Amino acid sequence: MSINTQSTVTKEVITxxxxxxxxxxxxxxxxxxxxxxxxxxxxxxxxxxxxxxxIIQKGAILEKGGVNFSAVHGxxxxxxxxxxxxxxxxxxxxGVSIVLHPQSPMLPIIHMNVRYFEMSNGIFWFGGGIDLTPxxxxxxxxxxxxxxxxxxxxxxxxxYYPKFKQWADDYFYIKHRQETRxxxxxxxxxxxxxxxxxxxxxxxxxxxxxEAFVPIYMQMIENNIDKTYxxxxxxxxxxRRGRYVEFNLVYDKGTKFGLDTxxxxxxxxxxxxxxxxxxxxxxxxxxxxxxxxxxxxxxxIDWV
Amino acid sequence: MSINTQSTVTKEVITxxxxxxxxxxxxxxxxxxxxxxxxxxxxxxxxxxxxxxxIIQKGAILEKGGVNFSAVHGxxxxxxxxxxxxxxxxxxxxGVSIVLHPQSPMLPIIHMNVRYFEMSNGIFWFGGGIDLTPxxxxxxxxxxxxxxxxxxxxxxxxxYYPKFKQWADDYFYIKHRQETRxxxxxxxxxxxxxxxxxxxxxxxxxxxxxEAFVPIYMQMIENNIDKTYxxxxxxxxxxRRGRYVEFNLVYDKGTKFGLDTxxxxxxxxxxxxxxxxxxxxxxxxxxxxxxxxxxxxxxxIDWV
Numbered sequence: 032m033s034i035n036t037q038s039t040v041t042k043e044v045i046t047x048x049x050x051x052x053x054x055x056x057x058x059x060x061x062x063x064x065x066x067x068x069x070x071x072x073x074x075x076x077x078x079x080x081x082x083x084x085x086i087i088q089k090g091a092i093l094e095k096g097g098v099n100f101s102a103v104h105g106x107x108x109x110x111x112x113x114x115x116x117x118x119x120x121x122x123x124x125x126g127v128s129i130v131l132h133p134q135s136p137m138l139p140i141i142h143m144n145v146r147y148f149e150m151s152n153g154i155f156w157f158g159g160g161i162d163l164t165p166x167x168x169x170x171x172x173x174x175x176x177x178x179x180x181x182x183x184x185x186x187x188x189x190x191y192y193p194k195f196k197q198w199a200d201d202y203f204y205i206k207h208r209q210e211t212r213x214x215x216x217x218x219x220x221x222x223x224x225x226x227x228x229x230x231x232x233x234x235x236x237x238x239x240x241x242e243a244f245v246p247i248y249m250q251m252i253e254n255n256i257d258k259t260y261x262x263x264x265x266x267x268x269x270x271r272r273g274r275y276v277e278f279n280l281v282y283d284k285g286t287k288f289g290l291d292t293x294x295x296x297x298x299x300x301x302x303x304x305x306x307x308x309x310x311x312x313x314x315x316x317x318x319x320x321x322x323x324x325x326x327x328x329x330x331x332i333d334w335v
Numbered sequence: 336m337s338i339n340t341q342s343t344v345t346k347e348v349i350t351x352x353x354x355x356x357x358x359x360x361x362x363x364x365x366x367x368x369x370x371x372x373x374x375x376x377x378x379x380x381x382x383x384x385x386x387x388x389x390i391i392q393k394g395a396i397l398e399k400g401g402v403n404f405s406a407v408h409g410x411x412x413x414x415x416x417x418x419x420x421x422x423x424x425x426x427x428x429x430g431v432s433i434v435l436h437p438q439s440p441m442l443p444i445i446h447m448n449v450r451y452f453e454m455s456n457g458i459f460w461f462g463g464g465i466d467l468t469p470x471x472x473x474x475x476x477x478x479x480x481x482x483x484x485x486x487x488x489x490x491x492x493x494x495y496y497p498k499f500k501q502w503a504d505d506y507f508y509i510k511h512r513q514e515t516r517x518x519x520x521x522x523x524x525x526x527x528x529x530x531x532x533x534x535x536x537x538x539x540x541x542x543x544x545x546e547a548f549v550p551i552y553m554q555m556i557e558n559n560i561d562k563t564y565x566x567x568x569x570x571x572x573x574x575r576r577g578r579y580v581e582f583n584l585v586y587d588k589g590t591k592f593g594l595d596t597x598x599x600x601x602x603x604x605x606x607x608x609x610x611x612x613x614x615x616x617x618x619x620x621x622x623x624x625x626x627x628x629x630x631x632x633x634x635x636i637d638w639v
Contacts, residue, residue, distance in 0.1 A: 072616070086615040095615070207594040273607070280584035281594065290511040290585065297616040303577070305614065309607035311390040311399070312376070 040234045045147045046102050046125045050083075052145070052241045053100040053127050057085050059245045060098065060131070063252060066091035069098065074295050078105040080123075084298045088305075092138070092252060096131040097301035107150065108292065121151040126159070127241065128285075130302040131248065136268035137258035139165035139172065139213065140275060141248055142302070144285070145241045155230070157237045158220035161244060162199050163251075164213030164275060166268045167320055168327040170334075172254055173214040176247060177334035180217050183243045187236040188228075192335075195219045200330040205278050210328040212278045267321050269308035276303055344538045349451045350406050350429045354387075356449070356545045357404040357431050361389050363549045364402065364435070367556060370395035373402065378599050382409040384427075388602045392609075396442070396556060400435035401605035411454065412596065425455040430463070431545065432589075434606040435552065440572035441562035443469035443476065443517065444579060445552055446606070448589070449545045459534070461541045462524035465548060466503050467555075468517030468579060470572045471624055472631040474638075476558055477518040480551060481638035484521050487547045491540040492532075496639075499523045504634040509582050514632040516582045571625050573612035580607055 057069050067090035075081035082101030087093050102125035112119065126146030133140070142162050149155035163176050177196070184191035195217035203212040217240070222233045279286050279302050289299035315321035361373050371394035379385035386405030391397050406429035416423065430450030437444070446466050453459035467480050481500070488495035499521035507516040521544070526537045583590050583606050593603035619625035 070615075088615060095613075097615075207597075207600050269610075273611075276580060276611075277584060277604075280581060293511075296511050300581075300613065301615055303613035305612050306573075307577075307580075307611040307613070308609050309399075309604065309611070310609065311374075311392060311401075311605055312601040 039230050042123050042125065042147065042149055045234065048238065049102075049125055049127050049145065049147075049241075050100055053083065053085065053098055056127070056129065056244055057087075057098040059249075060087065060093065060096065063249065064090040064092045067093065072297075074298070076103050076105075076295070078103075080104045082295070082298060084295070084301065086301055090134070092133055092135070092256065094132050094134040095301075095305045097129065097298070099128045099298055099301065101126060101128075101298070117150075117152065122148065123150075124148045128302075129244065132272070132304045133252075135256065135258070136166040136260050136264040136271075137255045139163045139251055139255075140272075140304070141244075141251070143241075143244045145237050147237070154223075156221040156223045157233045158222065159237060159240055160195065160199055160202075160216060160218035161240060161247065162203055162213060162216030162218065164271070165324070166271045167264070168214060168324045169255070172251060173327075173332075173334045175250060175254075176214065176216065179243065179247055179250075181335050183239050184217065184236075186239060187232070191219075191236070192217065197331075203278065204330065205274060205282065207281070208274065208277070210274065210325070211330055212275065212328075214327065214332070214334065215330075266308070269306055270310065270313055271324075272304035272307040273309045276307055279303065343534050346427050346429065346451065346453055349538065352542065353406075353429055353431050353449065353451075353545075354404055357387065357389065357402055360431070360433065360548055361391075361402040363553070364391065364397065364400065367553065368394040368396045371397065376601075378602070380407050380409075380599070382407075384408045386599070386602060388599070388605065390605055394438070396437055396439070396560065398436050398438040399605075399609045401433065401602070403432045403602055403605065405430060405432075405602070421454075421456065426452065427454075428452045432606075433548065436576070436608045437556075439560065439562070440470040440564050440568040440575075441559045443467045443555055443559075444576075444608070445548075445555070447544075447548045449541050451541070458527075460525040460527045461537045462526065463541060463544055464499065464503060464506075464520060464522035465544060465551070466507055466517060466520030466522065468575070469628070470575045471568070472518060472628045473559070476555060477631075477636075477638045479554060479558075480518065480520065483547065483551055483554075485639050487543045488521065488540075490543060491536070495523075495540070496521065501635075507582065508634065509578060509586065511585070512578065512581070514578065514629070515634055516579065516632075518631065518636070518638065519634075570612065573610055574614065574617055575628075576608035576611040577613050580611055583607065 061068050067087050069085040069087045072084040080103035082099060085098045087096045104123040107120045107122050126144060129143040131141050145159035147157050181192040199215040199218035200211060202218045203215060205212060224230045286299055315325060365372050371391050373389040373391045376388040384407035386403060389402045391400045408427040411424045411426050430448060433447040435445050449463035451461050485496040503519040503522035506522045507519060509516060528534045590603055619629060
């Protein structure tokens, strides 16, 4: 899937590559799931651009998942221009966003986003990340996940993994619970052509992140799909999904931005899980795997 | 339950009355439910004060409900003082907060809050309200509810109902869904001794609101408890509960304040429902009772 990048990459090339990434990921997941398939909604935005929302529901493996592409453009909101002290400008933003909620509580929730943003004044940046939210933390999976991400990062720069890993720890934090959302991953934003990086360098990194998604989640499925579970695990899954909702509705900047700017609600809120529960003051039993999971939901764990 | 109020009511009297209101409401609900009972958690706040959280779960009628009392005090947060341009001051805040999530989708969710706030500089106010969130809107119930509230308000001032009804319409609004949370009710805040009202006048009104809760919800149970329902109604209930979560986590000022100020999380989030679902892009069938409900979730309906 790599593209010749001898000349500086353009928004058209990036957009086309993101579309292909969406195709690749949704077809790989569909094939692996084997039962359900993605339904696609094409939408347009009155102010310019649109997207392809793809949702799978009630699969054998995926209870609910979204693999979304969008490419929108228009005038920069007045508010943001003022905050950045910039004159009138147009923007172009494109990206792929994924959230998967598996049926089995033994499989982790996963989230990936890769995005590109540019303004008519020449300013541009890339952003994104991948992070994992296991209902039950298994050290082996968290280690595999972080080692894989470190490899992806190290191909591009030795500072990337430590920096973006910490960024994810800080970003995916549910302050009112004093818990991280999951075992983290990598998160990055505003990667521009500075600090010795060219635009093509940044783009090559973002492509590597996008390409890492399928092998990572396939391995998570492989590791955990045969694990048995019962009512207790399903109940715990519903509670953990509640935390996912709390993070996304209270803290997630992408969600907040989408809700504030009249984005396509059903595409933004596709990240919210099916079958969630809030029970009062649940405390896992000492030494249970639920208690272990809760203990692992903190910043700064070195999984590599 | 009325108290002699010839002299101006004090925070001690208000606090004691709120505690008795909590007792009265929780025991009435427990008796009516007949199956489950409230568990009580007493908590204290390091900075001063505390509360009595009472939660009922898995009742015959109430799937999850909280009837909470709190009375907290301390120094006013620096941030708020700056915003209000006030010098250092202490505050005292007490109130009763209720959210009930019934088992049956044919019964409405109800929320009530009555609260009193004062500062050491002499500033004080009352706030609160009652609002109803039916999973299925029944005109008869919404009319009864609003007429009852109008009566309560009219005993105190003819302007109260229209003003506080509109305030509730505006407050309980899920902007990103372009829906009201439910059929509204009354909402009021910062009722102080001005515009010809004494502190005792305001207090008498707040007491009337508190006392209205039990008769109102008993009538809702009476009207709807024998209605049958099946899987379709249960699914719809889970989706409507999702909207309740969206409102509380994205817009509700009380929740936001609690999360921001390190309040007791399990008491704040007791408002979140059990067994919730988010499905992608659900559109009710034309002319269904689900479609009717959605049509009724708008501002400005005159239910009286």
